[in-house]
Amino acid sequence: MRRAHTVDQVRAAEAALMAKLPEGTLMQRAATGLAVAISNFIGFTYGARVVLLIGSGDNGGDALYAGTHLARRGAEVTAVLLSDKYHREGLAALLKAGGRVADGGGASADGQPAAARAIAVADVVVDGIVGIGGRPGLKPEALAAVKLAEEHQVPIIAVDIPSGVDVDTGETPAEHVKAALTVTFGTHKICHLIDPAAAACGPVHLVEIGLDLPPAPVESLQDPDIRALYPTPTGESDKYSRGVLGLMAGSTQYPGAAVIATSGALAGPIGMLRYVGPDPVAEAVRAQHPEVVAGEGRVQAWAIGSGLGDELDVDKIRELLDAEEPVLLDADGLKALDDSGDRANVLITPHAGELARLLGVERHEVEAERLKHARQAAERFDVTVLLKGSTTVIAAPDGQIRVNTNAGAWLATAGAGDVLAGLTGAFLAGGLTPIDAAAVGAYLHAAAANLASRGGPITAMQVSAHVAEATRQVLLEE
């Protein structure tokens, strides 16, 4: 499990630990881990040219002490001081170890030949501008230095967070660092897991510093978590006890959606699928998937919505929403969602455009503030929300947040959402709670897509065809 905590939680845990340790211990732990990560990133230390961008807080202190370690091992380390205020002891240590300061501290990097020259030829630039104490955005001097690194294609390693992003929301309302690697301390921060900020982090390397943390408000499940949650059949299982999913998807207008959603559902843990829809569509489904049973009967959960088009029976869908069985509501089916009734067993799987329609806002607003809008919809409709996108945000009505970060960009293909709806619905029918079904469904969907793609284009049917292998890899790995 990857866990992300808020700035307040991290500060409280740091304060509690610092009270028990000699002064400066935590910063030394952070800086040592950071120095190792920088060396590993560059691939060598002796003679490596490292530029540190130093802001006014302890984030700059981390960078200065990491630079000190590197300078002691023969790296050429240059600190660029972006503010008159900086970590004095950290700079003194760096200078003692043979590091230097690019002249003209506080002035613009453009007008500062030594700093500009150092950045232009650096192997790596270290962003110690701001950490968890930072507000979004970069001041002009910092922005100039970052732009210079980008211009010269010098990779930036972010200390704790890419400076300029909003740490607790993952929003990026202003200019920010785009890192090739982020080295963080103690726990993940929310901006590491939620786009658009997550995309600015690059890979995130976590350095343990011994924090004792409360339960995390944001979690991202990994292989062992998926394995623990998967409803694996036992010797006693039969097709009914494994779960029966009812699928209401596709229409004479969009018969393919039913076929594709079925392929996703059958790749999940269920023992049986009942398809409910127009006869010609049911025939198309059974032609591809002869194991499907057509017509209504007892089910443990419903997946409703993919490709219903204009043939949407709102009354019927509302009746199912009000019934006891859990319901996954997707695509056109979302039009039947209202904010009345007990919906604790309902999982909706909108993309940004669909969520925007539900909330009466613009799509770009949802994309810019994904966590906020997913939370808002979960609260307002009393449902679990799986917001699709490059990182999937899952928000439960009780405030729990899960994030899925393993999706590759090739997954953005027609019908992939139908596969996800079928597959995730199958986990609901297999007995998982909406938030667990959403997390496991999204994870295996992305893992299957990665297996199918291996860096190239894929179709939705290829994604469902690889779910079994992705599942096997997760279940058999120890």
Ligand SMILES: NC(=O)C1=CN([C@@H]2O[C@H](COP(=O)(O)OP(=O)(O)OC[C@H]3O[C@@H](n4cnc5c(N)ncnc54)[C@H](O)[C@@H]3O)[C@@H](O)[C@H]2O)[C@@H](O)CC1
């Ligand atoms: N507190 C601790 O125990 C530890 C903290 N560590 C480091 O300390 C960092 C937090 O340090 P601080 O609390 O000093 O805060 P920061 O280093 O994040 O800096 C905050 C300072 O920057 C200024 N500032 C805010 N937004 C800005 C912006 N957009 N542009 C320019 N300046 C801005 C603020 O006025 C404030 O003085 C962590 O991110 C981490 O890197 C680590 O050393 C591990 C231990």
Ligand SMILES: [K+]
């Ligand atoms: K930073």
